[in-house]
Amino acid sequence: MPPRYGYQPVREFHVVVLGAGGVGKSCLTAQFVHNEWIESYDPTIEDSYRTQVSVDGRQVMLEILDTAGTEQFVAMRDLYMKTGQGFLLVFSITSRASLQELATLREEIIRIKDDENIPIVIVGNKADLVDQRAVDRAKAFAISQRWQAPYYEASARTRTNVDEVFIDLCRQMLRRDDIDLPHNHDDIYYQKAEDHSSSRRRHRRKNKEHRTRCVIL
Numbered sequence: 001m002p003p004r005y006g007y008q009p010v011r012e013f014h015v016v017v018l019g020a021g022g023v024g025k026s027c028l029t030a031q032f033v034h035n036e037w038i039e040s041y042d043p044t045i046e047d048s049y050r051t052q053v054s055v056d057g058r059q060v061m062l063e064i065l066d067t068a069g070t071e072q073f074v075a076m077r078d079l080y081m082k083t084g085q086g087f088l089l090v091f092s093i094t095s096r097a098s099l100q101e102l103a104t105l106r107e108e109i110i111r112i113k114d115d116e117n118i119p120i121v122i123v124g125n126k127a128d129l130v131d132q133r134a135v136d137r138a139k140a141f142a143i144s145q146r147w148q149a150p151y152y153e154a155s156a157r158t159r160t161n162v163d164e165v166f167i168d169l170c171r172q173m174l175r176r177d178d179i180d181l182p183h184n185h186d187d188i189y190y191q192k193a194e195d196h197s198s199s200r201r202r203h204r205r206k207n208k209e210h211r212t213r214c215v216i217l
């Protein structure tokens, strides 16, 4: 059934936030979803959030999984990686080891997804802790270039680049989805324009023409 006049499509994506323990994954996610700063450190087991954003005029529903960075929960990572369509790889600019951990995570994602071009954004968090910087910005940038992923320095504390990292990932996932023609579009639903209520209307997208047109965006 085609969408009714005044309704807009909402794309839905699964985002997974990964990185070593204490780098600020939960704080970045809480700032993005709730505009909330968390001072205390309470290691995460697993938290999921659902939030809708507008990206270049397109509505995107994000299911965000904030994962545990501590070793004892690594067994669950395979499962997260299987379901993720986009990944935020977070390290802290105050810890060289946390950047090194990202290499392993990235390799695992590529192996599990069997996809070298899976949408990824690299985030150097805690950029406000200038005096404690241990990772050279140029070095982190060079690594991200080698991985062909954008690099942002962010601060969950000052809310610097928080929206930008999530929106960049959304753009990558949208671009990816637009050119992924043999895709099952069961997860598209239509929503009344400017109505962000939870009433969901699922429709199959009608034809390839629309998808091809979206590539230009």
Ligand SMILES: Nc1nc2c(ncn2[C@@H]2O[C@H](COP(=O)(O)OP(=O)(O)OP(=O)(O)O)[C@@H](O)[C@H]2O)c(=O)[nH]1
Pocket: 019, 020, 021, 022, 023, 024, 025, 026, 027, 028, 038, 039, 040, 041, 042, 043, 044, 045, 067, 068, 069, 070, 125, 126, 127, 128, 129, 154, 155, 156, 157, 158
């Ligand atoms: N100064 C500063 N502190 C931060 C920032 N982001 C997080 N923190 C602090 O770092 C600690 C850990 O933050 P979390 O967001 O819980 O870290 P996490 O990566 O989710 O940790 P795990 O749940 O163990 O994986 C907390 O005390 C935060 O207040 C930041 O951008 N700047």
